[in-house]
Amino acid sequence: MSDLIPPAQIEAAATAVRQQTSQRPQIGLVLGSGLSQLADAIENPDIIPYENIPHWPVSTVYGHSGRLVIGQLEGQTVLVQQGRAHYYEGYSPAQIIMPVRVMRRLGIQTVIVTNAAGGINPDFSPGDLMLIKDHLYLPGIAGHNPLRGANDESIGPRFPDMTFPYDPALRALARQAAADEGFDLQEGVYAYVAGPSFETPAELRFLRIIGADAVGMSTAPTVVAARHAGIRALGISSITNKADPDPKPDTVVTHEEVLETGQIVIPRLTALLRGVLRQL
Ligand code: HPA
Numbered sequence: 001m002s003d004l005i006p007p008a009q010i011e012a013a014a015t016a017v018r019q020q021t022s023q024r025p026q027i028g029l030v031l032g033s034g035l036s037q038l039a040d041a042i043e044n045p046d047i048i049p050y051e052n053i054p055h056w057p058v059s060t061v062y063g064h065s066g067r068l069v070i071g072q073l074e075g076q077t078v079l080v081q082q083g084r085a086h087y088y089e090g091y092s093p094a095q096i097i098m099p100v101r102v103m104r105r106l107g108i109q110t111v112i113v114t115n116a117a118g119g120i121n122p123d124f125s126p127g128d129l130m131l132i133k134d135h136l137y138l139p140g141i142a143g144h145n146p147l148r149g150a151n152d153e154s155i156g157p158r159f160p161d162m163t164f165p166y167d168p169a170l171r172a173l174a175r176q177a178a179a180d181e182g183f184d185l186q187e188g189v190y191a192y193v194a195g196p197s198f199e200t201p202a203e204l205r206f207l208r209i210i211g212a213d214a215v216g217m218s219t220a221p222t223v224v225a226a227r228h229a230g231i232r233a234l235g236i237s238s239i240t241n242k243a244d245p246d247p248k249p250d251t252v253v254t255h256e257e258v259l260e261t262g263q264i265v266i267p268r269l270t271a272l273l274r275g276v277l278r279q280l
Contacts, residue, residue, distance in 0.1 A: 003092045004149045005101065009055040013098070014105035016053045017079075021046035021070045025079035027280070028103040028231075029273070030222060032084070032115035033255075034262020035238060039080045041270050042071035050083070056102075057085035057095045074277035079108060086217055087139065088196035093146035097225035104155065104229045110170070110280070111226045112234045112273065116258045117216035118198070118243030120208050121188055126242065126261045129268060130186040130214055131174050132166050132235030136207075137220040139194045146221045147228055156228035165223050170234040170276065177275025183268055188213025190237055192220035198253045204245040215243050236272065238265045 023046060031038055039045070050056045050066040058066050069080040081099055085091045100111060119128065137145075151158040171187075178185035191212035193199065199207065199215060207215055214237050223233045240261035241253050 003094050005055065005094055005098050007152065010098065010101045010105055012054045013056055013102045017048060017068065017102065017106060020048045020052060023070050023077050025070055025077045025106060026109055027076055027078045027277070028081065028100070028108045028111040029078050030081045030084055030111065030113045032218060032238065032262070034116055034240065034259040035114050035266065035269065036082050037263070037266050038114070038270055038273070039069040039082045042069050042073055042078065042080060045069045045071035055098065057091050057098055059083045059085050060089050074274050076277045076280060078277070079103065079106065084218060087144070087194050088217060093144050093221055094149070096221045097146040100222050100225045100229070100231070101155070104231060108231065110232045110234070111222070112236070112276070113219050113222055114236050114238065114269065115216045115219045116240045116262055117190060117214035117237035118241050118253065119214055119239040120191070120204060120243045121186070121213040124186055124213065124239050126240055127264050128184070128186050128239040129265060129272065130188050130237040130239055131171055132190045132219070132237060133171065133187050134189045135165060135220045135223065136189060136191040136210060136212055137224065138192060140192070140220060140224065146225055156230060160228040162224070162227060165227055165233060166235050167232040170232060173276045173279045174234060174236065174272060176279065177272050180275055181268070181271045185272070186213070186239070190219060190235065191215045193217060199243060201245050201247055204243050208245060214239060234276065236269065238262055238269060
């Protein structure tokens with residue numbers, strides 16, 4: 001059994017968005033935990049609470065607000081998804097990708113996804129930004145792929161290519177933007193886990209062995225659905241905590257720490273996004 005979102009519901013949501021803004025965004029920006037404030041940079045914002053969009057999945061997590069902010073940034077018309085629904089909240093993979101399906105209906109061709117992530121790579125520190133070059137979609141390869149079920153050929157192929165899930169040209173723009181701003185940008189592989197429990201040391205050791213640099217509970221479903229639909233994707237992780245396979249006796253990972261570190265990176269992340277948008 002799959003629980004695909006019926007096309008009529010996607011259409012109804014897209015229509016509701018169109019009725020509540022006259023702006024026509026071409027870029028989607030998804031904001032992760034602690035990163036909501038990034039939307040403050042949007043000029044001439046039209047704000048649409050998720051409650052005003054039929055069938056839209058609403059996040060229940062503290063630190064995630066629930067609204068779309070549509071407006072201008074660096075001369076581009078951007079649709080900001082301020083708050084996202086996660087698998088661990090009880091949403092199905094199909095529900096999680098509903099927003100990107102709606103973005104497609106709105107004509108969006110590029111999506112920039114941000115998230116909070118634990119740093120597995122020992123060279124990473126909290127406060128670093130990591131450009132995502134690839135992902136390990138652990139629930140996805142184990143069967144919880146959001147594209148499971150009947151394929152809608154009008155959106156994309158049954159077996160979509162994932163050779164370059166994170167667009168190489170957009171990644172080059174992000175590297176250039178970081179260089180122009182004069183800050184370091186890490187680059188690495190993002191491991192998507194279902195959560196909500198943070199990882200055990202053994203799980204982190206496993207993730208490190210299989211090539212993960214950072215770990216988090218979002219992003220991969222959105223990017224798979226975007227690529228399926230021919231939308232270009234860029235992903236940036238805010239490294240909010242060390243995900244340490246060899247913890248010290250006082251090591252603890254908390255959601256509060258994740259949110260606090262998110263605050264610290266907002267100025268740099270905003271500058272990075274502005275730099276990317278300026279070059280588009
Ligand atoms: N693990 C999983 N998800 C996360 C983490 C983490 O350490 N930090 C922020 N999101």
